[in-house]
Amino acid sequence: MSRRTRPSPLPPRDGVDATRVVVRADGCSVGEVLSAAPSLAGLGAGALEDRARAGEIVDIDGRMLALEHPVRRNSTIFLYRDLPDEPPIPFDLPILYRDDNIVVVDKPHFLATMPRGRHVVQSALVRLRRDLGVDEIAPAHRLDRLTAGVLLFTLHPQVRAAYQSIFAQRRAVKEYRALAPARSGLADTVTVRNRIEKTAGDLRALVADGEINAVSEITLLGPGPGPGTDTGTDTGLYRLVPHTGRTHQLRLHMALLGVPIIDDPLYPDVRPDLARLPDDGDFTRPLRLLASSLAFDDPLTGERREFISALHLNGAAR
Known part of the structure; x- marks a missing residue:
């Protein structure tokens, strides 16, 4: 049986779940991990700093994380990312x-x-x-x-x-x-x-x-x-x-x-x-x-x- 993933401590925002980033190496800070995450490509240093100041970067228990905070391998970070620019799908969802x-x-x-x-x-x-x-x-x-x-x-x-x-x-x-x-x-x-x-x-x-x-x-x-x-x-x-x-x-x-x-x-x-x-x-x-x-x-x-x-x-x- 697979291990059940704990739910995000951040609620969905406008229907979109917060992004989950898993730390893959030891010796890194929160900022370093997020800057390298493919799912956050395009999210610059300024945007990360804004989210940290707003308390929108948290760990699995919902504790706010500073960008310089050290994190361990396999720990999890949550934050809201910017939404991509997507062509609207012109069909209904009956x-x-x-x-x-x-x-x-x-x-x-x-x-x-x-x-x-x-x-x-x-x-x-x-x-x-x-x-x-x-x-x-x-x-x-x-x-x-x-x-x-x-x-x-x-x-x-x-x-x-x-x-x-x-x-x-x-x-x-x-x-x-x-x-x-x-x-x-x-x-x-x-x-x-x-x-x-x-x-x-x-x-x-x-x-x-x-x-x-x-x-x-x-x-x-x-x-x-x-x-x-x-x-x-x-x-x-x-x-x-x-x-x-x-x-x-x-x-x-x-x-x-x-x-x-x-x-x-x-x-x-x-x-x-x-x-x-x-x-x-x-x-x-x-x-x-x-x-x-x-x-x-x-x-x-x-x-x-x-x-x-x-x-x-x-x-x-x-």
Whole structure:
């Protein structure tokens, strides 16, 4: 069992959590650690001094830290960072269901599940916190930023572990739909089994030797609607059922079968021109992958729940 991370002593500010910086070496001061943190790139010495004077740089117990204060390896520092300049994602975040414990949304393409790197305010988590006025909202699982569809959040910490366990223990039934080149041999379900690994700093996941940790069922349902492919081949509509949850699993498995998902900027090859489009405000080429349904037995009530996306594979609502 993994060690549970203690919550931040600083509350969210306008829906955004304080930044957590872990000290990786001994013999450093608070200021030295923060100046070298990649997540705080662009935050200058003056801005750090302002935060220290305002008491907005603290340790795990909420004690204020001076910039010259020495810190130990593996200790944690918290502060609020400046928000990046982000192109607004021009799609709504519809709520499919809400009760006292959970809220289920239909996440559009290009919207991150939660803040990461350059994508902070333009995330489903921050949007929901701001729209609902509930800072305790947290995701029970995640979807890639480029993947649209059904996404479940918990509304308060007391139920978070129960709902997260559905996904950790693979008790949730998830189906996806994808558009990709049609291949008649996939009309009968094909199961892909291999080992996927993804290393920090590498954009793509890779197949590796070793114990199998990624299993997907892939079925061609029929001709696909929407755009064709760059090669002019016919488009197929696929049902994808992941039995594990490795990063980029479905995208990599489709590419390995010779039917990469349409408008995938990473598989089978990296396409920087396609990846740059949303940063330039062009949202016309979404990855054609949709988390179309999610079903599970509610861990608190035992009730069977099923949620179905109302999005098309082009990202527009029906």
